[in-house]
Amino acid sequence: MIDLDLGRIAMGCVPIGGFRGMVPADQAVATVRRAFELGIRYFDTAPHYGNGRAELLLGHAMRDVPRDDWILSTKVGRWLEPAGAPGRPPQARPGEGAPFNSHFDYSRDGTLRALEQSLNRIGTSRVDLVYIHDCDAQAHGSEEVTEKMFATALKGAVPALQELKRAGVIRAFGVGINQPHWAERWIREAPIDMLMLAGRVTLLNRDAIPGILDECTRRGITYVAAGAFNGGLLARGVNHGHFNYRPVSPEIEKAYERLLTLARETGTDLKAAAIQFVLRHEQVASVVMGAASPAEVEENLRLAKTPVPEAFWRNLPG
Numbered sequence: 333m334i335d336l337d338l339g340r341i342a343m344g345c346v347p348i349g350g351f352r353g354m355v356p357a358d359q360a361v362a363t364v365r366r367a368f369e370l371g372i373r374y375f376d377t378a379p380h381y382g383n384g385r386a387e388l389l390l391g392h393a394m395r396d397v398p399r400d401d402w403i404l405s406t407k408v409g410r411w412l413e414p415a416g417a418p419g420r421p422p423q424a425r426p427g428e429g430a431p432f433n434s435h436f437d438y439s440r441d442g443t444l445r446a447l448e449q450s451l452n453r454i455g456t457s458r459v460d461l462v463y464i465h466d467c468d469a470q471a472h473g474s475e476e477v478t479e480k481m482f483a484t485a486l487k488g489a490v491p492a493l494q495e496l497k498r499a500g501v502i503r504a505f506g507v508g509i510n511q512p513h514w515a516e517r518w519i520r521e522a523p524i525d526m527l528m529l530a531g532r533v534t535l536l537n538r539d540a541i542p543g544i545l546d547e548c549t550r551r552g553i554t555y556v557a558a559g560a561f562n563g564g565l566l567a568r569g570v571n572h573g574h575f576n577y578r579p580v581s582p583e584i585e586k587a588y589e590r591l592l593t594l595a596r597e598t599g600t601d602l603k604a605a606a607i608q609f610v611l612r613h614e615q616v617a618s619v620v621m622g623a624a625s626p627a628e629v630e631e632n633l634r635l636a637k638t639p640v641p642e643a644f645w646r647n648l649p650g
Contacts, residue, residue: 334504334525334554336403336460338618340611341636342374343367344558347624348389349382350429352564355624357389364393366626368402370633376528376556376620377454378407378465378508379446382429383415384453391454399456406454407465407508408446408489410434438467438485443492458501463508463528464489467518470510470577482517490522506553510576512539519547531559531576533616535566535602535609535648536587545615557610558620566591566606587649594647603631604638611636612645 348360355363364375375394377386387406394402412432415423424433437446447462467485469478493505506526507518515529527548532540540555548555560566564573565580565588575584595602610619619636623629 333552333617334461336503338374338403338554338556339372340618341372341633342376342556342618342620343372343629344620344622345375345377345386345390346381347622347628349377349386351381354427354429357392359625360389361393362626363623363629364390367623367629368394368397370629372629372633373401374403374405374618374620376405376558378463379410379412379450379453380407380434380465383423383425383432383434384412384449385429387450387453388430391456395455399458403460404454404456405461405463406447406450406459407463408443408450408493409438409465409467409485410436411442411446411449436466436472436481438464438481439488440492441488443489447496460503461526462493462496462502462505463526464493464505465508466510467507468509468511468514478514482514486522494523504554508558512544515540515544516547519544519551519553524553526554526556528556528558528620531562533557533610533613534560534562535591535606536562536584537576541613545613549615554617555615556618556620557613557616560607560610560619560621561603567603590649594644594649598641598644598647600640600644601635601638604635605640605644607632607636608638608640 348355375390377390412434415431415433423431464485467481469475472478472481496502504525506524508528510530512532515527518524529540531537545555563576565575570580570585610616621632
């Protein structure tokens, strides 16, 4: 287990990067600062979040906060290059984040390049925690491609991060992915300190319970949960949310409706239950919650403490 108190609620910087709609810079900065004011000390970002925009805004927001007063994680596996410049292709996703394009690269050189770029964007000399990002088939489209990426990461990214850890440049490293079967591969085959798995310890998806959680505990790997709302469904409903970055299937819609009915019958705030379901698992070191405004930060922290009737937990579908 890493020797850091991450806090039960952490701030994820996907929204301020502009992942689902641009967030004005002043609003993004105010969001980060409000999180710190309210006691959040762990901030998670990545080059992929808005093609560098999330890192830039996080660094700007925290520029005057002593570096020892907060915990920072970012990710490697992609490096960025300017988009639309002479001789370079246009931005792959126009209007989303900063004008850069990303390139997957899990090699040693790619890892060091990505981390150096992140340090420059955030404006810091060190990162506490580094995750190898999106090395699973959901990101790469097939198991065959992922096997090649995984092999590259084991030969390149992992030894590079081990060296940085020994040198004291970073304090720990792990992987941040979406698919449980690839999480199991990483746990078995790489000397990781941390695992961030999105949307797999939730009211609607319990793929990491108990197997992955128990295996992390057995091996001394710190488990960080993300995606408590499963991509928005548990927060915004079927008409406005997604489920694990995908459209909501009829099966998942029915499961959501059963939860909604139980919440109404027991007088439960379903968003509060979604957050607290994750927090009820002691193996989870921290829950990373995204926010696009100061009000959303305040709401997340309020929901984490809103009483959830015991009748809800007692009748929760298995």
